[in-house]
Amino acid sequence: MKYDAIVIGGGHNGLTCAAYLARAGRKVLVLERRHVLGGAAVTEEVFPGFKFSVCSYVVSLLRPEIIRDLDLPRHGMELLPLDGTLTPMPNGDHLWRVNDHEKTRREIARHSRLDAEAYDEYGRAMIEMGRFAKPILSMTPPDPTSLDPRGLLELLAIGKRFRGMSAHDRINQVQLLTMSAADFLDQWFETDVLKATMSASGIIGTFLGVRSPGTAYVLLHHYMGEIDGSFRSWGLSRGGTGAVSNAIADAARRFGAEIRTETPVAKILTRNGKATGVALENGDEFHASTIVSSVDPNHTFLRWLDEKDLPPDFITAVKRYKYRGSSGKVNLALDGLPDFTCMPGPGPHLRGAISISPGVNYMERAYDDAKYGRFSRRPYMDIVIPSLTDPSVAPPGKHVMSCFVQYAPYELRTADGRRQPADEWDRQREAFGDTVIDTIAEYAPNIRERILHRQVLTPLDIERDFGLTEGNIFQGELTLEQLFFLRPVPGWAQYTTPVQQLYMCGSATHPGGGIMGAPGKNAAEKILGK
Numbered sequence: 001m002k003y004d005a006i007v008i009g010g011g012h013n014g015l016t017c018a019a020y021l022a023r024a025g026r027k028v029l030v031l032e033r034r035h036v037l038g039g040a041a042v043t044e045e046v047f048p049g050f051k052f053s054v055c056s057y058v059v060s061l062l063r064p065e066i067i068r069d070l071d072l073p074r075h076g077m078e079l080l081p082l083d084g085t086l087t088p089m090p091n092g093d094h095l096w097r098v099n100d101h102e103k104t105r106r107e108i109a110r111h112s113r114l115d116a117e118a119y120d121e122y123g124r125a126m127i128e129m130g131r132f133a134k135p136i137l138s139m140t141p142p143d144p145t146s147l148d149p150r151g152l153l154e155l156l157a158i159g160k161r162f163r164g165m166s167a168h169d170r171i172n173q174v175q176l177l178t179m180s181a182a183d184f185l186d187q188w189f190e191t192d193v194l195k196a197t198m199s200a201s202g203i204i205g206t207f208l209g210v211r212s213p214g215t216a217y218v219l220l221h222h223y224m225g226e227i228d229g230s231f232r233s234w235g236l237s238r239g240g241t242g243a244v245s246n247a248i249a250d251a252a253r254r255f256g257a258e259i260r261t262e263t264p265v266a267k268i269l270t271r272n273g274k275a276t277g278v279a280l281e282n283g284d285e286f287h288a289s290t291i292v293s294s295v296d297p298n299h300t301f302l303r304w305l306d307e308k309d310l311p312p313d314f315i316t317a318v319k320r321y322k323y324r325g326s327s328g329k330v331n332l333a334l335d336g337l338p339d340f341t342c343m344p345g346p347g348p349h350l351r352g353a354i355s356i357s358p359g360v361n362y363m364e365r366a367y368d369d370a371k372y373g374r375f376s377r378r379p380y381m382d383i384v385i386p387s388l389t390d391p392s393v394a395p396p397g398k399h400v401m402s403c404f405v406q407y408a409p410y411e412l413r414t415a416d417g418r419r420q421p422a423d424e425w426d427r428q429r430e431a432f433g434d435t436v437i438d439t440i441a442e443y444a445p446n447i448r449e450r451i452l453h454r455q456v457l458t459p460l461d462i463e464r465d466f467g468l469t470e471g472n473i474f475q476g477e478l479t480l481e482q483l484f485f486l487r488p489v490p491g492w493a494q495y496t497t498p499v500q501q502l503y504m505c506g507s508a509t510h511p512g513g514g515i516m517g518a519p520g521k522n523a524a525e526k527i528l529g530k
């Protein structure tokens with residue numbers, strides 16, 4: 001059978017792209033390698049009765065227009081509020097920021113009056129930065145290497161909006177693009193724990209430390225969900241993040257898309273410089289006039305195409321694209337709740353995120369370990385206990401706890417700097433898991449007694465199980481040199497590729513990673529000529 005479009009990969013972006021193409025009347029086939037849809041936005045019953053958002057765990061950036069266009073709530077998507085962030089401190093104190101503005105202000109004032117005032121100013125400034133950046137998320141980046149006047153006009157329009165901001169906001173914007181998260185926050189705040197916990201979102205998905213220039217921008221990337229203003233923007237998905245993917249898949253099917261799982265693609269077929277179909281690992285072939293890959297450039301160009309299909313300088317640029325996975329995940333099945341020394345007992349503080357980020361030096365030391373090729377002895381962690389908000393994910397009285405961990409560098413090295421083989425992670429997996437538990441136990445000593453089962457995902461597991469090269473959670477680092485018209489490579493940031501009728505629509509394209517759907521939607525619009 002011949003299709004109008006074949007989408008490779010049933011992650012949320014591939015599904016989003018398929019849904020928009022099918023909505024426009026195209027005959028679409030989605031081919032997913034795994035037995036389950038969702039890619040890194042997936043729910044799996046890892047232990048009987050315990051359902052985990054195995055990889056991504058909070059939904060922050062999903063574009064409101066996609067929720068509307070695809071009517072996702074009707075297809076079962078429900079986002080539940082994640083109220084605030086608790087940061088336990090080694091001295092038994094804590095910082096607990098919640099969605100209630102006044103409460104948070106009082107809490108910060110407990111640490112520093114000046115910081116409580118600065119927090120309001122900072123919030124306002126970030127809203128302005130977000131306002132400026134947000135329209136960029138849904139645009140196809142212009143190509144500065146081309147003389148196409150449309151691209152130049154788009155760049156000019158961004159320049160004009162930049163000029164329209166106040167001088168103060170313009171300075172902030174330049175600082176965001178050039179400074180480290182820690183330095184940027186230093187300009188606003190004096191409380192170490194506040195700066196540390198806020199700087200954390202500057203390093204997620206990068207192989208950089210909170211003091212590395214460029215991380216301030218990543219702060220903004222993660223802040224944009226909050227700017228949508230409603231709690232829906234920062235939340236847990238009922239049934240896990242797989243429920244978001246499944247809702248998008250249902251919408252795609254309703255528009256007529258066909259979705260197949262356990263169909264791994266091994267090759268993109270071409271004729272005369274044009275993509276014509278795909279071949280599966282078992283040799284079956286499917287043909288279509290358009291092929292869209294939601295998988296990263298390493299798979300799409302270096303594995304599924306022949307070198308002769310691509311210009312040499314493009315191949316060089318694809319090989320230069322940086323993945324450098326730096327994160328791991330530990331999912332715990334618990335028979336009761338952890339008890340934090342800083343706020344004993346159960347309570348609303350356990351319903352939000354729990355951030356293990358007690359100081360800026362702590363964060364930077366965690367990175368120091370990774371820089372030299374080992375996992376952090378005391379890692380940064382972002383922890384959630386979704387079963388408190390959504391009891392459907394665990395048996396009665398039991399809980400699931402998700403621990404996102406950084407740093408876990410993909411490439412491990414020996415103490416004298418020699419590169420270890422990739423499967424070294426198989427030997428270090430349990431030691432990494434133990435380090436995570438030991439770190440949590442410093443703040444919640446009862447954690448060990450509560451654990452029924454644990455799943456430890458190293459960057460190697462993330463690569464093997466989810467097809468994310470080097471375990472990078474965003475299909476490639478979210479660093480400035482790999483964003484906007486540079487993502488994935490300069491000159492090819494418009495979802496097109498050097499192979500005619502072959503497009504890209506995953507997180508490796510603008511505007512990057514996160515459960516956002518924007519790459520999938522933008523790519524569909526490009527294909528549809530909108």
Ligand SMILES: Cc1cc2nc3c(=O)[nH]c(=O)nc-3n(C[C@H](O)[C@H](O)[C@H](O)COP(=O)(O)OP(=O)(O)OC[C@H]3O[C@@H](n4cnc5c(N)ncnc54)[C@H](O)[C@@H]3O)c2cc1C
Pocket residue numbers: 008009010011012013014031032033034037038039040041054055056057058059060061263264265266294295299327328329404462466467468472473474475505506507508512513514515516
């Ligand atoms: C550990 C972890 C934690 C994260 N936490 C968060 C979070 O809390 N919030 C957030 O917003 N984002 C988070 N992210 C990032 C976010 O999940 C991803 O950016 C996003 O889900 C990527 O979606 P995608 O559709 O672009 O790609 P993917 O989800 O990578 O989808 C690609 C799909 O292609 C499939 N595929 C691969 N090879 C083949 C093949 N040969 N044939 C057919 N199909 C193939 C894969 O199985 C996969 O389903 C996290 C990611 C990870 C890994």
